Structures are given as C-alpha cells and as structure tokens.
Amino acid sequence: DRKFFRQSYDSQKIMAELADSLRSTTSLPHLCEQVATKIQTALQTEGVAVLLRDEATGDYLSGYSCEYNAGDGKTVACGQQFRLPQYTDAVARLQETGQPIEIEPQPDGNHESDSLENSVECEALRQMKSVLLLPLMAKDEMPGVISLGPRLGDLPFSREDKHLLMSVAGPTTFAIENARLVERMIEDARRHQELEAENEQRAKELEEARQLQFSMLPKAIPQLPHLAVAAYMKTASEVGGDYYDFHLSDNGELTIVIGDATGHGLKAGTMVTAAKSLFNHLAATPGIADIFQQSSRALKLMNLRALYMAMTMVKIRGYQMTISSAGMPAVLVYRVADHSVEEILIKGIPLGSMSNYVYREQEVELSPGDVVLMMSDGFPERFNRKGEMLEYAKASDVLIENASSSPQAIIESFVTVGDQWADGQPQDDDVTFVVLNVC
Numbered sequence: 284d285r286k287f288f289r290q291s292y293d294s295q296k297i298m299a300e301l302a303d304s305l306r307s308t309t310s311l312p313h314l315c316e317q318v319a320t321k322i323q324t325a326l327q328t329e330g331v332a333v334l335l336r337d338e339a340t341g342d343y344l345s346g347y348s349c350e351y352n353a354g355d356g357k358t359v360a361c362g363q364q365f366r367l368p369q370y371t372d373a374v375a376r377l378q379e380t381g382q383p384i385e386i387e388p389q390p391d392g393n394h395e396s397d398s399l400e401n402s403v404e405c406e407a408l409r410q411m412k413s414v415l416l417l418p419l420m421a422k423d424e425m426p427g428v429i430s431l432g433p434r435l436g437d438l439p440f441s442r443e444d445k446h447l448l449m450s451v452a453g454p455t456t457f458a459i460e461n462a463r464l465v466e467r468m469i470e471d472a473r474r475h476q477e478l479e480a481e482n483e484q485r486a487k488e489l490e491e492a493r494q495l496q497f498s499m500l501p502k503a504i505p506q507l508p509h510l511a512v513a514a515y516m517k518t519a520s521e522v523g524g525d526y527y528d529f530h531l532s533d534n535g536e537l538t539i540v541i542g543d544a545t546g547h548g549l550k551a552g553t554m555v556t557a558a559k560s561l562f563n564h565l566a567a568t569p570g571i572a573d574i575f576q577q578s579s580r581a582l583k584l585m586n587l588r589a590l591y592m593a594m595t596m597v598k599i600r601g602y603q604m605t606i607s608s609a610g611m612p613a614v615l616v617y618r619v620a621d622h623s624v625e626e627i628l629i630k631g632i633p634l635g636s637m638s639n640y641v642y643r644e645q646e647v648e649l650s651p652g653d654v655v656l657m658m659s660d661g662f663p664e665r666f667n668r669k670g671e672m673l674e675y676a677k678a679s680d681v682l683i684e685n686a687s688s689s690p691q692a693i694i695e696s697f698v699t700v701g702d703q704w705a706d707g708q709p710q711d712d713d714v715t716f717v718v719l720n721v722c
Contacts, residue, residue, distance in 0.1 A: 294447060297325035302451050305458040309465045311335075314458050315346035316360075318451070322429065323349055323358050326444055329432035332365055332411050335459065336426050341369040343428050348411070351435060365411050367428060371404035377418035378425050383445045386413045415440050417448050419456040426459050505531045509651070510599065511720040512539075513690030515698065517661075518713045524551030525659050525713035526558055526592075530566035535600065538566045541717050542594040543611065543659040545633070554590045557582060558634070571596045571607035572642040575634060579609070582635030591633035595657055602721070604647040604655070609634050612660050615679060617686040619652030624679040653721040654686045654693065661714035665701050673704050690718035 301321040308314045315333040323331045332348035348361040367374065376384050386408055412432040419427035429448070434440065504512050514527050524544035531537050540562055544554035561578045568574045574596065582592065593610035606614055606627055613628035631642050649655070656678070663675040677700070685696040694716045701714065 294325040294444075297321055298447050298451050301325075302454040305451075305454045308458055309462050311459070311462040311466060312347065314455075314462050316349075318429065318455050319347045319349045320358055322431065322448070322451075323351065325447070326431065326440075327351075327435045327438075329435065330361065330412055331432065332361070332413075332430040334365060334367055334428045334430065336369075336424070343367040343369065343374070346427070350432070363410065365407060365430075367407045367430075368403055371407075372401070373404055373408065373416060374425075374428070377416055377428060378420075381418055381420045383415055383417045383440075383448060385415055385440070388414070415445075415448075417452055419452055419459065421456055421460060426456060426463075429455075500527065501529050505529050505537055507531075507535070507537060509602070509722045510537065511690050511722060512717070513694055514715075514717045515694045516713065516715040517698075517710065519661070519710045524555060525661070525715040526555045527657075527715055527717055528559065528562050528566075530562070532567055537599045538596065539599070539657065539717055539719075540566075540594060540596045541611070541657045541659065541715055542592050543661075543713070543715070544593075545589065545591050550590055554582075554587060554592050554635075557585060557587070558592045558594070570644070571598060571605060572644050575607060575609055575631070575642040576640070579634040579636065579640060580638045583638045585635075587635060591635040593633040597655070597657070599649075599719070602649045604649055605644055606647060607631070607642050607644045609642060612658060612663065612675065615656040615658075615682055616647065616649075617654040617656070617682050619650065619654075619686070622683065622686075624682055626679070649721045651721055654682065654690075655719040655721070656682055656693075657717040657719075658697075659713060659715040661710070661712040662697060662701050662716070664712060665705055665714070666708060666711065667704050668706055668708050673701065677704075690720045693718045693720075 298321070301317065304317060305314065308317060315335070319331040319333050322328070328351070330348065330350035333346040334343035335346040336342070337344050343366070345365045348363065348365065349358050350361045352359045373384065373386065408430075411430045413430040414433050415431040417429040417431065418425050419429065431440070500516070501514075504514055506512060512529075516525050516527060518525065526540075526542040526544070528540050529537065542555070542558055544551040544558070558578070561581055565574045565577055568577070575594070595606070595608045595611040595614060597614070598605045606629060608614075608629040609631040610633040613626040616625040616627060617623075618625055627645060627647060629643055629645055632640055658678065663673055663678055665673045678697070681697055681700050682693070685693045688696070697716055698714075
C-alpha cells in the first residue's frame with residue numbers, strides 16, 4: 284500500500300511540475316518532449332507519443348515520441364514518425380467526447396474486410412502501441428492528441444490516471460497554442476524582414492535604373508542663333524517611360540524627339556533604352572519617316588512583347604520644320620502673327636507595332652516669335668481629385684497666355700497649371716515638354 288501511494292504521489296507531483304513548466308515553454312519541440320517524457324515517467328508506460336494537428340492537411344503528426352528501454356530502465360526518444368489521419372473513428376470519438384478513450388489492441392497486418400480508413404487507423408495505432416488516447420481540446424478544435432502505450436507490468440489505466448492526464452491536458456493545449464502563436468509571430472517577423480530586405484533591394488535597383496535613365500537624357504540642350512530650346516521631364520514612378528533627345532548635324536539641322544513608352548517602370552525603361560540607342564544611330568538620317576520605319580522594324584525584331592514607343596520627331600533647318608508622329612499628341616505651334624495656336628496632329632501607330640507601316644511627314648514654316656510645344660500625354664491627361672481630366676484644350680490656353688515668355692518659363696507655367704489642377708493627387712503618368720522659341 285505504501286508503495287502504491289508513493290507512486291501515486293510521485294505521479295501527481297510530476298504532473299504538477301509538468302503543468303507548471305508549460306507556462307514558460309514557447310518552443311514547440313521542447314514542449315512536446317517535456318510532455319511525452321513526463322507522462323511516461325509519471326505513469327510508467329511503454330511509450331508516449333504527442334501528435335500535433337498539421338494545419339495544412341488536418342492530420343495528426345508526430346511532435347515527439349519516446350519509449351521505455353528495458354535494458355537500462357531509461358526513457359529514450361523514438362525516431363519513428365507517426366501519422367493519425369483526421370478522418371478516423373478514433374479522432375472522431377475524441378473530438379465528440381473530449382475525454383480519454385481506451386483502444387483495443389491492434390492486430391498485425393490488414394484484414395480484407397477493413398475499409399481503407401479503418402486499416403490506416405489500425406496501422407497507426409498499432410505502430411504507436413496505443414492503449415489510451417488523450418485529446419488536447421481547444422474551443423472548437425483539437426490541436427493535438429497524446430497516445431499512451433501499455434503501462435509497465437500490464438497494469439490498466441485507472442480512473443485516477445485519466446483524471447491526472449486530464450489535469451495536464453488543458454495546460455498542454457494552452458502551451459501548444461501559445462507556442463504556435465510564437466512560431467507564427469517569429470515567422471511573420473522573418474517574412475517582414477525578408478520583405479523589407481527585398482523592398483530595399485528593389486528600391487536600390489529602381490534608383491539605379493532611374494539614375495541610368497536620366498543619365499541617357501541630353502547633358503546639354505542645343506541653342507541655335509534663331510532657336511531657344513528648353514526641356515522638362517518628370518516621371519510618375521522611379522523609372523519612367525517618357526523620353527526626349529536632341530541631335531545637331533554638321534549642317535546645322537536640329538533633330539528633336541519626344542517619346543512615350545507603353546506604361547512606366549522597368550519595362551518602359553527598357554523600351555526607352557532601346558529608343559535612345561536607335562535615335563543615336565539614326566538621327567542623322569534625312570527623312571523622319573525612314574527613321575521611324577527602321578526603328579519600328581528593329582523594335583519589332585527585339586520581341587519586346589506588348590512594349591511600344593509612341594514618338595514625335597521634328598527636324599528644323601532654318602525656319603523650316605518637318606514633323607512626323609507615331610501615336611503622340613499634337614504638336615502645338617503658337618503663331619505670333621495672329622496670337623493663335625495651330626494643332627499639328629499626324630496619325631501614326633507607335634513604333635514596334637508593325638514592321639512595314641508607312642509614316643507620314645508634314646512641312647511647317649516657322650516665323651520669328653512663333654513657339655513650338657511638343658509634349659507627352661501626361662499633362663493633358665492628368666486627373667484631379669474628382670477624377671476629371673485636364674484635357675488637351677487647356678494646353679493651348681496655357682501656351683497662348685505664356686507665349687511671350689522664355690521656353691523655360693513656359694514649361695514652368697505648364698508644370699504649375701498641372702499641379703494646381705491635380706491639387707495633391709499623385710501623378711499617374713510621366714510628363715514631358717520640349718519648347719522651342721523661334722527668334
């Protein structure tokens with residue numbers, strides 16, 4: 284009797300210590316090991332396995348298992364991995380009752396009369412040598428199951444043993460949920476750090492791409508005796524799709540190009556780089572239509588998928604200007620003679636769309652005091668907080684009001700009007716201007 288009461292006292296003490304230690308345990312593997320070894324020591328079983336519900340499959344998988352080594356009388360870890368499927372009678376009974384259930388000894392091998400689910404369950408219970416299953420119940424779910432093997436000496440589990448197990452089931456369940464919460468917090472923190480690192484790397488790459496793009500813009504703007512020129516570009520993102528460039532031939536002919544790639548960002552930046560290279564190579568070609576055809580054919584061969592480059596190009600020699608366009612807004616020419624604005628709109632498809640498209644050119648005679656405005660669609664298609672678009676007509680009004688100013692001042696007026704219209708609404712497209720003042 285003294286031996287019986289002593290063992291009972293020891294079991295209660297071990298379980299109480301286990302419940303107390305679980306309050307400070309946040310490592311799930313360590314927690315499972317504590318629970319299995321303490322229960323095995325307290326109740327003297329052949330083995331204990333702690334199974335945790337896998338959140339992906341719903342099955343119960345080994346968290347930790349141990350067994351009694353008869354050779355030295357010590358508890359050792361069991362390397363075997365167990366799996367108890369969620370759709371089994373044993374799991375259903377545990378979830379329904381929330382109480383320990385006793386398991387009949389499982390025979391070796393399969394029986395032809397067994398269903399697949401039943402045979403899988405029997406095999407899992409047989410491998411664990413289960414004679415008692417303890418549910419670890421939360422509010423509406425069962426995050427874990429503890430499997431106990433036979434007691435040493437073939438002693439049955441008493442009612443007091445089951446009460447003792449139930450006394451640690453609650454703290455164990457709480458500890459498992461807490462440990463999983465800590466794991467999720469650690470995982471979230473790790474992912475957050477990875478995301479921050481990725482964002483920092485991406486921001487660095489975008490900044491490098493932005494610097495590269497701006498480095499491709501002309502370092503100096505040509506100024507001819509009869510022409511004053513200014514240019515401006517502001518991208519909507521780190522890397523824009525707008526582009527402008529100049530080429531001054533030995534014979535004094537000035538070629539100006541302004542382009543707008545589809546979209547913005549790195550893909551548009553790729554198109555800008557290609558367009559820059561083609562312009563450097565072809566700018567001296569006499570005919571703009573020929574330049575467009577060769578450029579479009581080259582871009583088509585690059586197979587840039589849905590990337591295209593809308594473009595307007597002008598060639599000015601003396602007071603004669605030649606214009607061609609590939610899907611860009613009209614070029615506006617302020618006529619000082621009658622203080623009016625002439626819209627020169629030449630229809631054409633963006634470069635890279637077709638290989639053999641025939642582009643048209645138009646000759647325009649300029650006079651001293653005239654002003655030429657080339658722009659992308661970022662200004663007229665800018666939106667305010669109400670979702671209203673600025674419209675193209677506003678560009679003509681702004682040009683008329685400021686035509687007597689310098690090219691740089693004219694551009695500043697356009698920028699101010701656009702910002703006032705947006706009223707803090709973020710710019711959603713690149714904005715580019717090139718202004719020529721004929722002297």
